[in-house]
Amino acid sequence: MVGRLRVLVVGASIAGPATAYWLARAGAEVTVIERFAGIRKGGQAVDIRGCGVTVMRRMPGMEELVRAKPTGEEGVGIVRNDGRPYGIIRATGNPDQQSLVSEFEIFRGDLSTILHDLTRRYQRISYIFDEEIVSINQQASEGPVQVDFASGRQSATFDLVVAADGATSRTRAIGLQCGVRDHIHPTNTWAAYFSTKKDYLGGSKVGLGYSAPGGRFTTAGSKSSGGGHAMMMSRGTAAAFRQAAEQGSEREFVAEHYVDAGWISNELVEELKTAEDFYASEIVQVKVPQLHKGRFVLVGDAGYAVGPTGFGTSIALAGAYILAGEIKKHAGDVDAALEAYEGQMRPLIREMQKIPPILGSIVAPQSAWVIWVRNCIFALVAWSGIAEYLQRFFAGAFEDSKEFPLPEYEWN
Template sequence: MTPTKVLISGASIAGPTLAYWLHRYGFAVTVVEKADALRAGGYPIDIRGTAIEVVRRMGILPRLRDAHIDARRYTFLNSDGRQVTSVPGTVAGDGIRSQDLEVRRGDLADALYASIRDDVEFLFGDAIDTLDQSPHDGPDVEVSFRSGRRRTFDLVIGADGMHSQTRRTVFGAEEQFHRYLGYCFALFTMPNTFGLSRELMMWNSPGRAAALYAVGGHDAVHAFLTLHRPQPPVDALRNPAAQRELVAAAFSGAGWEVPALVDAMGDATDLFFDLAGQIRMPRWSSGRVALVGDAAYAPSFLTGQGSSLALVGAYMLADALAAHPDHSSAFAAYARTVRPFVSANQALVDNGAATLFPTTVRALEQRNTMLRGLDTMPAATSRPAHSALTLPRSPALPYSGRARARPVR
């Protein structure tokens, strides 16, 4: 039988994970990525709870354990730069025992890509331009790419992030699904002139935070500038100059090393600016097109669960497509199983309520009091929302050959 042809848009986390499992089930997979290559390095991300089991089943857990950042110290400063407290990181290995991992985003992306690059087709430097589903939910999706090529697929999956073009094309404007959480942030790298190694330093004043994170003994550190704004500065999203002006104005007069961070942001070539928000959709599929990861249910960086939801969601979508005889029932099963897990994790944070970024003097004082009472940063051994979904079995072979057949009408 002819293998089911699936196009996945996005080669970051959800996309390659989905490609890996679909290939295991016998699907013919193509992944298209607008960037010319995988993005190296990147800011630290967490892998927690159920997601740890996904990467274990993929065989990449040992590699990710080797890449675990294992921060040794977290130092918190008040608005004039004086130390509030300095807390040791979890004792070496505790993060592993608790099944929490922290790695650079690029290290996870590299591990995922290496696990599947020889088995599926990757199209770098290209993107979906238009999608045309056959009338009456017919057997094909006609895809036009920005490069000019045209291809036909049985299914198309958008794994192209919070600002998904696939979602915009099929479901409409992002604004109807985006839930703003009251913060915007800038991430970039800068020279490590501070002598930091495997540690984080965070400065706070009400509604503002600046942090430096050294993930190792490197010449560069990750810089974070986060600010609370009741209304989203949407005009700055696609204007790098406006982003820099917005952040610089918000941190004007700040103490500690914040002026140096603002200056470095002006020179950064890897500035990433975005709003802290969530994607909440009533449905994740339409016809033969479905969404996974941030494109469908971004939880925001404030939860620390974006990468984990992408890993788990991709696994569950592949399992549903393999276990059901048609795409409609598969997409329905995927949503039915994953949505409670998504909801629990999105509920970890609310508007203006991020623990590390208090917006009032009182909230900041309460946070600092809590931090002073810590002997070590908690290893987070008990997190119900992060482990609220149990994965189905990991297959050695495709389900009864079903995945090898084209989806039926």
């Protein structure tokens, strides 16, 4: 029994509320702070796979809530400049057999909201929005941690501080005494996400993608609530994007990069200029030498962003579950629990961060020639029926729960 272990969790998007949920189940008193004014809505579609599905099913009621908020997409296709598809690959229809198209796809904002709502049943969890920390002081590795806040609110002490505030975590920089970009490994890729007023696919449940030379890839999908959503991803221009981000001009940079890129790019450029939920970020991996330092620990993208592999949400859910489970298992011995958490997570992190060598050429080819080859292969796979066979044959490539089974813990 953890008893009155006091924990501060920094970040309220997926990893943060998931960590708070499991820590509360372990008996801890949890405070979650978030630098934004509330739970952030919108964002890209994320997949829950393998170990993420296992964690979801161990949270009573979560699977039903996720199923009630799907993106609505039942397949994916790649189109020509005039919008005609080369082919379509659909989901397996079996939630226990994940594939290229996830059976559990949900918008990031919706998943964050679901996890936040699940935590509200616990009086031991409280949220403070529009707040961030400016310092972490540890007098001894086994002692309490003093935290100072940006708003000037009174300093507080905690038995554990958890950074769950994303790949560019400011909290990681404070807790590990490093720079914000230290331990960040670029993948030379960035992406922008936003909603569109117009549904460019006419209500279709098949999301469509289009590639233009220069590593530019655009996707569009319909929303069941009306309108649509879009993503613009680029490979090869991350340094320029990073400079634009430092100047706060990401929106202008993305718009200029995609003008006359083909298909519906010009229409989407006009949409992104006024989209209220526009969000753009560099796609990176985070590789730290150690996941914890004293009573400070990393969960989710802050500690092990996986980049473009597609497993970020699942490993964040698994990390939250394992951290709290080890704290519960070690009956208040936080130091032993953090060591066990590190040992459990390292093999999973190594596996989830493996980027297939040809992934960039498949998703965002640089030349028209490579785009044509990729499209022809996609058409063959989609129209021949090979896709269905490959999804069954390579099911393990989309799963991780069998190779890395999650421990069973006793919860309150």
